[in-house]
Amino acid sequence: MASRKLDRSLIRGFDLFRDMTEENLDAVLATVQVRTVEPGEPVFSQGASADEFFLLLHGHLKVVQITPAGEQVVVRHVLPGEVFGIAKAIRRTNYPATAEAVTESIVLVWMSSQWQDFVALNPVLAFNALEAVGERLQEAHTRIRELSTEEVERRVAHALLRLIQRAGRKEGDGSILIDFPLTRQDIAEMTGTTLHTVSRLLSAWEGQGVVRSARRRIAVTDENRLAALARG
Template sequence: MAEIDRSLVRALPLFANMTDEDLDRLLARASMRRVQISETVFEQGQKATHFFLLLHGRLKVTQVTPEGQQIIVRVVHPGDLFGFAQALQRDDYPGTPIAAAESVVMSWPNDVWGHFVEQNPHLAVNAMRTIGQRLQEAHTRIREMATEEVERRVAHAVLRLIDQAGRREQDGVRIDFPLTRQDVAEMTGTTLHTVSRIFSAWESQGIVKGGRQKLLVRDRPRLEALAEGQG
């Protein structure tokens, strides 16, 4: 297995306080793989043997409900931990990460975690902060789905994505990975037809452009107003 250069991960907040020696020991147990668009990293329900870090690209994590509906529960961004079933007190993976763009992931066997946390308590603190942010976002989405009209939910979802994965351009902010209307429907608990109708209306009003793939948000203040029910 090729040695992983610490410079690839040194800038990530998760490893910010680790010494070079500790980081090299952690990387010595890591594996790296490239994940092509639409390829899965692992499958929902598969026995959890490793935890993962996204180094490059974007992943969308899907779950299939007991009723057979597929939903997108989160988007994984560079520097995020994922597949950390131990933190959820379970021995299988709760979702399926699928590459939304060509991605590079690192993985470690689950038995690595305990040792490195003992040696580097700040690593556990950083990981818990990540998990806490993820839970907070999940709670926000649940509240939105329970209390808000569909257009507000879609506006909130797009705003979160441009904050997490936005790239500023001359005409606005573009989400830097392919995002289909079906993806947005699965993120917001609605139908493709409804999302298509909303995006078509937004495009005609100049709020967004190119809603089928790499979405460009041209009028963030208007989108924020819609998210707050002021449209």
């Protein structure tokens, strides 16, 4: 009972479960499973049967698609409180991408087959999921627009701005640190370029005092300048 209560309060604040009654929340929690994932380990893999869907409780994931040629493209990053792997809800039988832990993570797991029951029990779930997917669709269109019309430098600048927006942590010196390990390769896969070009850009920007970076750590020291670079 105590643990049940704890769980309920844990997910109470998450968007997906907004406006659900206590009883229904309990019903949803009754079948949940908790799983921890080590860095580099997948939660689910591209092409696998979409038997489960997930909510990230703690940690950080990246969702990547792998092309036939073996290149990776980062689809998105998952932050705590977000649902992911809801392929079944959008009428897919297989996961279209791989979700992999960037840092040690804790995920809640449900059987996909329960999605229908949950929605029947509480239609607001579909409503909330629709909003979540809609937001992602917009972000996807933004990226398409950038990939179609902007040069690499501006795309990378935009990507960094979005990263500090979503996962930024203010540092003592006024800079904003991206709060999870991130390589040049990762940024390249987010922006459709190569790690070499990203490295050159970051080096140049570091010289101008716009960013500060170390191995797998990037902080923005002058957000305004970066925004100007993004504007072109």
